Amino acid sequence: MSVDLLTLSIALNLANLLQSAALAGLALANRDRVGPGWWAAGMGVLAAGLILTTLRDVALLPLELHAISNALVGIGMLLLHYGVSRFFGDSGGRRWFWLAAGLIVAANLMLAFTGDAPPLRRILFSVVIALVSMLIAQRLLRELQTDTRPVVLFLAIVFLVNSAFFALRAVASVAESDWLTVSPPWQTAIYLVAIATTTLWTFGLILLVNQELVNRQHEAVQQLEQIFAAQPDAVLLSRLTDGVFVKVNHGFTTISGYSADEAIGKDALTLNIWRSPEDRRRWAAIMRREGACTGLEFDFRRRDGTFRTCLLSSKVVTIRGVPHAISIVHDISERKQMEEALRRSDARYRLIAENTTDVIWLYDPFKSQFTFFSPSIEKLIGYSAAEALDLPLSAFLKPDSMQHVKTALDYMLHEWEGELTNAPPWTAEIELIHRHGQIVQAEIVTSFVRDEDGQLMVLGVARDITTRKQTEIELRLARQQAEAANRAKSAFLANVSHELRTPLHAVLGFAQLMSRDDNLTATQHEYLAIINRNSEHLLHLINEVLDLAKIESGRYTYTPNPLDVRRLLADLQVLFGPQAAAKQLQFIVTCEDQVPPMIVSDEAKIRHILINLLGNAIKFTHCGSVCLRADTDKQQMYFVVEDTGVGISPLEQPYLFRPFFQGKQTVNEASNTGVGLGLSISYEFARLIGGDLSVYSAGEGHGSRFTLALPLRTPITSSVTLSAEPAKQRAIQVRADQPVYRMLVADDQPAHALLLISLLRRLGFAVQSVTDGEAALAVWREWQPHMIWLDLRMPQMDGLTVARQIRAICATEPGLLQPVIIALSAHVLGDTAASVLAAGCDEFLAKPFPEYEVVRLIEQHLHVQFEYASTVIHEVPETAIHDQGYHPAWCQALRQAAQVAHFQRLQELVAMIEDQRPDDARQLRLWIETFNYEAVMQWLDRLVPSQAEDHIV
DSSP states (O other): OOOOHHHHHHHHHHHHHHHHHHHHHHHHHTTTSSSHHHHHHHHHHHHHHHHHHHHHHHHTOOHHHHHHHHHHHHHHHHHHHHHHHHHTTOOOOHHHHHHHHHHHHHHHHHHHHTOOOHHHHHHHHHHHHHHHHHHHHHHHHTTTTSTTHHHHHHHHHHHHHHHHHHHHHHHHHHHTOSTTTTSHHHHHHHHHHHHHHHHHHHHHHHHHHHHHHHHHHHHHHHHHHHHHHHOSSEEEEEETTTOBEEEEOHHHHHHHOOOHHHHTTSBHHHHTOBSSHHHHHHHHHHHHHHSEEEEEEEEEEOTTSOEEEEEEEEEEEEETTEEEEEEEEEEOHHHHHHHHHHHHHHHHHHHHHHHOSSEEEEEETTTTEEEEEOTTHHHHHSOOHHHHHTSOGGGTBOHHHHHHHHHHHHHHHHHHGGGGGGSOOEEEEEEEEOTTSOEEEEEEEEEEEEOTTOOEEEEEEEEEOHHHHHHHHHHHHHHHHHHHHHHHHHHHHHHHHHHHHHHHHHHHHHHHHHTTOTTOOHHHHHHHHHHHHHHHHHHHHHHHHHHHHHHHHTOOOOOOEEEEHHHHHHHHHHHHHHHHHHTTOEEEEEEOTTSOSEEEEOHHHHHHHHHHHHHHHHHTOOSSEEEEEEEEOSSEEEEEEEEOSSOOOTTTGGGTTSTTOOOHHHHHOTTOOOOSOHHHHHHHHHHHTTOEEEEEOSSTTSOEEEEEEEEOOOOSOSOOOOOOOOOOOOEEEEOTTSOOOEEEEEOSOHHHHHHHHHHHHHHTOEEEEESSHHHHHHHHHHHOOSEEEEESOOSSSOHHHHHHHHHHHHHHOTTSOOOEEEEEESOOSTTHHHHHHHTTOSEEEESSOOHHHHHHHHHHHHOOOEEEOOSOOSOOOSOSEETTEEOHHHHHHHHHHHHTTOHHHHHHHHHTTTTTOHHHHHHHHHHHHTTOHHHHHHHHHHSOHHHHOOOOO
């Protein structure tokens, strides 16, 4: 069958022209899309190239026309590739396009001018079409993951087929296969493939654009749906004819309380959303008349019956020929409430400004004039607000105050510049001039603000402080008088301390000295014990008063040291257990597991506090129990003393820690012998060591609970060893193997000197005494004593001067014996102890002092060894009671233990009769725990001879 190639060529040209026209129309319809215009241009250039090819074959045109037609076909394919790349968002490639186009034109021209070489032209033509088709297919395949996958895949296949066909033609041309190059069937196939591929890719490109438009429309719809749903305001679509809701968003359900299912298909009147039908009719009339409304304020009813104030904006839209209203409802209820609150606030501020005694004012620093005064200005300086606004600043201020204010204002304007509204308020005291001439002391507080126009202003408040300044002057004078009175009180207490402790020293000292006499009768020992006990009680009262004075003057200090909590509790149990048992009270001491073994605090002050609390608890508890408990949390250490005693009235608890306060229950106790300072001192000690002391009681008859709370601090290392205090046994004399030690007593009080001389000589020391400082210095140089007992108050030369001179002489004369100097004084206030140590003394001993303190200091500084009274006085049989009554040996041991106040020995002896004579044991324990040893001896004296027969082993 004969194939008309010319007909096929004309058909291809017509198809290309139609395809070019179709793509041009596509480009015009989609001017916002980059790509279709390049496709139209590419198809147009391709069609032009193919038309020239047809003319060339018909009219046998020159070879140069071959080059042009082939080049146009190649450039058309490049334009298609460039358009595809731009369509999918590639921004570059223009330089590559021009380079490729230039190469194609150059190659074709070169073949045209070098001679007729059809095989080479066919090879170049086929390679260009195959290569560019392959590049187009490759770019299309990169978009397979998009929403246009089907169309992209179709186009890629078309271009791949086109590329494969022309690649085959190029290979055949290289192989010089006439059948695959110039045979009629092959030529027919070329035209058919060209018509098919160009038609298919034109169709595919049109589909690609349409698919892109569909996708964009779908995305736009989705975005509109998302915007519609996410809009916080209520958005609703309703038919304008009957008001039925067609669509509502989440904002509508939030504002109205109705769900979308409940609202859609119903109108606002049915849901009773409008406050009144008239509101709905008014809105509908506006919509029919104007087609839209903006910012109409209505009250809408929620599902729960409450009302919300909203702004309604609507517009008429036509959907499928039916008029609808799309409306946006903005809830302004909170804003209305804020506006109302602001209105009320403005009213309140106006009321305050008009009625406050302080003056509120605004000042323009740039115009140097006031813009506002509150009415109280008239009371402050005599001018009304209207009059004051017309006056300059200098009319109100004294010259020095004017300069002070002007300097401060200039400084702030210069330093803070644009940040003035963030500047801290400025406060100053100034002097104002009253209308009638008198000076008014005022305090002003100012800050920078901006008014409603953004203008920088100074907002200030002025207060009349004339009365306050006068009061401050009076308070300053009163404080000076109080400080003078306090100094006088301290001096008085110091003198009272010295004058009371001085005779008391003699009384206590000689009573202790007389108790050493073995020739005294039991009755005489009993009288001496009474003197000792009452003297010590008097000393305790004096010390409490002095402790209070030291606390008030701040002379007590916090001395932290490692404290064994469980040892402290054990000591207190040993001390107070017998006292509680004597009153038939249960004494419970507990320590929680989480309490650390060691804490760091002031042990002396904690002991003082707990001894006072436990003493009071046992004293005022007549039945039940007294509990001491130690506990901790993460930051606090707690000591809790709780009892079932008389309790404390809630009215008295706030005053309990005040000095000299004694509650009703305390006053009613027959055993009350205090002055009401124990709890006050304990409270101040607790505060001094960083803690707190608190009390709780449900009322009288319900017991009480005292809690000592301390900061929980533990030592860095727990390997701290605390030595127990040695038992205070009575020293009899210096051991025979000790050398002779010389003691010098310097005291102008004969009784005090005699007391110390007698004790030292009884102990076996060589003693000399002097009555003034100069004599002490002379005797020391001549006699060279080992220890000097130096009173601080002496005629001629005081004790501190003596100590300083001795230390100075010893420093220049190394051959002299360096003595131990013990400073003595009944003056214990102030920094006495610190001053004597600074003067060179080794110790300070406050009068009166017990004899065991003298022995302790001698042992400590001279390392003297003493013989002590035996703590085991008699051997006692296994039983203290025989057929005739109490065993004489037991009675004698009890008597001698009472005479030397051997507490532990007395407890052991009483325990021996606990089972057989519980009443006697209870009474004896009561006397022992209250240190009433004379009662023990009187009880022994009352025993019949058969029970108290002397029995000395």
